[in-house]
Amino acid sequence: MDNSNSKTALAKTALVLGATGGIGGEVARQLRDAGWTVRALCRGGEQALERRDGMVWIRGDAMNRADVVSAASGCQVIVHAVNPPGYLRWAELVLPMLDNTIAAAQANDATIVLPGTVYNFGPSAFPLLREDSPQEPVTRKGAIRVELEQRLRTASDNGCQVIVVRAGDFFGPKVGNSWFSQGLVKPNLPVKAVQLPGAHGVGHQWSYLPDVARTMVALVQRRDTLEPFATFHMQGHWDADGTQMAAAICRVVTKRGGAKPAVRAFPWWMVALASPFVATLRELREMRYLWHVPLGMDNTKLVATLGYEPHTPLDEAVEAALEGMGCFAAEAAAAIKSGVVRIAAH
Template structure:
């Protein structure tokens, strides 16, 4: 087993891709599986890519050979077939990690928790989820906890709603603004005055990297919460978007309530919208995460200032022209 070789499952997604890039930049040898990849390993972007499927145990076992870390950041696309796919995929990761004596790193969610744990979530808060996805996530973590006594270690990092330059499916890029378009309006999914927890993807990845580098000092099943960016009244994220857009020379966007009524009408026919509607309870009450355990382990939480993070996210989503492109256009003119 190599101490600096990692397998990333879900490397084409938002958090998986960000963790893979940060591991690579920190000097790790990174492998990634891709269902559409080539049979032989191909070097791309400083990482080894090979064809494989997280649902096929033999693929995961082969890719994990010699790895000391497996990042389990893979999820069914578009929220579809969670009940069929989520647990078999993590079982394959567990089998590979136990065979290699590797550490599993899991991007966790708040889905595990229901109102009995609100308003402040700690790592040991009771997990009584309201939704089907939440119940599956609880089972997933239970299997990882059991596996931590069988030769592999586990690090779980739970965070609020993701946003970032390569976001994947999340509320910022699918609910607040429209990717690939100038920001002319911003939707507010939350009830008026209700706070919400956000987490910038590069900060989450940096947190995971730093915990991985300290994995020998952690308990076999180690869980951590990130404070991220706390939007105290449900408008601060939208106001940060507005500041960035106006500073970059565009007109001030309008703000309005998210069209939940439209989601309700379309949900029976669109899986993604049905799943989004199921999570609406997280927008009706403030849910804040306590990061005391993380700070005790790292000394601080990696944290990018909100406006800087929002600007990078909007540029990456194609909602703003990058500063480099703007400068080039000015010179050309």
């Protein structure tokens, strides 16, 4: 952090929306560890205000503008990492949630930080995404993400600073819903098999969640040097032929004493059968096109801004992810014994 910048040096309070989720929780913890006062808005809890994990948890709803504006009072940064649970009413709720965040940011002259996605892009931007690549989505969800970022751009034209960090598919110890934790392997169970959603030979972009959070925090610390609407892409971990992530999982499992997992094709046929009845599976099926083409990201702008990109070696990151998910024998056995195993529907 540049201590010569008084605003950046002194302003140290952030509101995180979605702090109980994967990316929101990781950013909240890393902001806390970097010396920030972190407020986390959450729907659960019996108290209106609770201090735990070194953060201030505030009861409220991201769909309620008054709750968001109140929680953001005096904040210099708002991390918008909230999504409707299980994709339920996703199209209906996502944009109103963002509008509430924009209103809170404008009321407090705060910077909005958004975890971006690749859903905004279609084949016209492939195979290498840059910050200025055309956003021509081919799915309903992608069109909503384009509209979401357009509203942020409009807000930035009206004096609200925005930072968007776009990365590949998340994986990590506490990632929640993700292709890694819900598709390739299953949480709280020993890894007996790895399921590959993509075709052999098709490259895919992965991003280790703690690296993404570190990147966001580093950019927040430099926010006064950035343009009003600043978008950055992370290179993350590039799986050149669609098999390297599975190979890393197999290496880590055998290193920890397990039998080498089988590697299988993801059962897309099951998704097709079940998707009419399960909202999450409908969303997965809609985004299947991202597994049919190689899709990488250019981090030139990020490296030029920070001088580096946070990057944990692949095997180290995979081991931390599997351990955090309870996939090793001791953790899985404890989970089974305590009756907390939850098998994700595919």
